[in-house]
Amino acid sequence: MRPSALLRIMTVIFTLMATWFFTHTYFNRTGKTISIQGFLGFSSRTINEKNSRNKCDNSKKCPKDFFAFKITSGTANVVGPSICFEDNILMSGVKNNIGRGLNIALVDGITGVLKEHKFFDMFSGDINTLLTFLKEIPESTLVLVASFDDPGSKLNPEARKLLTALGSAYAESIGFRDSWVFLGAKDIKGKSPFEEFLKNNPEQNKYDGWPEAMRVEGCIPRKMI
Template sequence: MRLSALIRLVAIIFTLLATWFFTHTYFKKTGKAISLRDFLGSSSKITSEKHPRNKCDNRKKCLRDFFAFKITSGAANVVGPSICFEDKILMSAVKNNVGRGLNIALVDGTRGILKKHQYFDMFSGDIDTFLTFLKEIPESTLVLIASFDDPGSKLNPEARQLLTDLGSAHAQNISFRDSWVFLGAKGIKGKSPFEEFLKNKPEKNKYDGWPEAVKLEGCVPRKMV
């Protein structure tokens, strides 16, 4: 037998003996057993513990007296919008409760409980029904809105003012096929800090005839009003 082969054989035997000695001593002292899956998965477990999932899959965790939310507008006229509040999907294409126009969820501003949700066709729908809906929103109610396809064609000055009164800074400018997401409240003083708006501009649109979807996430305080 060649000297090099003999050295390799001795090294292998030494490694096996050292491994056996370590595992035998460790398990004898601790009484623990560990599987290969546990060992290989330990790093991912640590990563998961360091970066736990937040409500609505948001990037930041909300403090105790805040509600987590995420609102995503529709993408063109193909992918529907979604509204998440406190880790519950209130409206989405999967739940089959969204539609072309403005999708609105009303949430109790103190308890965080869904009161009502409805979508309004702003292209061919009845604007009077929409006006009645806005006027009947109770005080201290959070209003979450996501656009889909066309949010602005039917909006008249009265409807725009009612949306402005909820805290919107862009309600006066919303028009055909704009992308818009918003969280306001009935009785709010001033403008809401929760709003994203993207104008429909043919030369800049991501899709053929529509701008890209917009997304809004954050933490809204209890008793915003």
């Protein structure tokens, strides 16, 4: 037998003996068995927690009688906004129902059922259609808004007043290429706690000509008034 072949055989035998010794010694001392999950540091509880998810992929689970939502504004003029409500994507680029300007979804504040969704081009001047839309919002309706590209160029004082009445604290300030997300209600009293706004500032913008995208998520009780 060649020396190289003999060396390979001895190496295999040594490896098998070392493996047996380690296994025998470990199990005799600890009385435990090792699973693949345990060896990698995962327990069944950890795996279950990782597999479980909250509605709309929110960071927190909403209690009973609360609606889960997430609104994300568009990123510059490249990635469109997204509006999720009770784990249902109401508006997004994938659904092909968004556009530059203001993207608005109306949801029944009691049942959580989608009533209507529409986008309004605030650069080209879709202001009259927006005014009619805002004036006809029924009572007990949740209003979810996400900006994309330019939400404020053609917003006039009347439109700003109507948005302010829905609970917005920033409607009066929205301008060219600002980032804005908002959830309000037709019959809300006071200002909504669900609003994020970032002004277009060439010296601070994350993208060339646009600020970074805004996002707001949370839990809202049925019929927020």
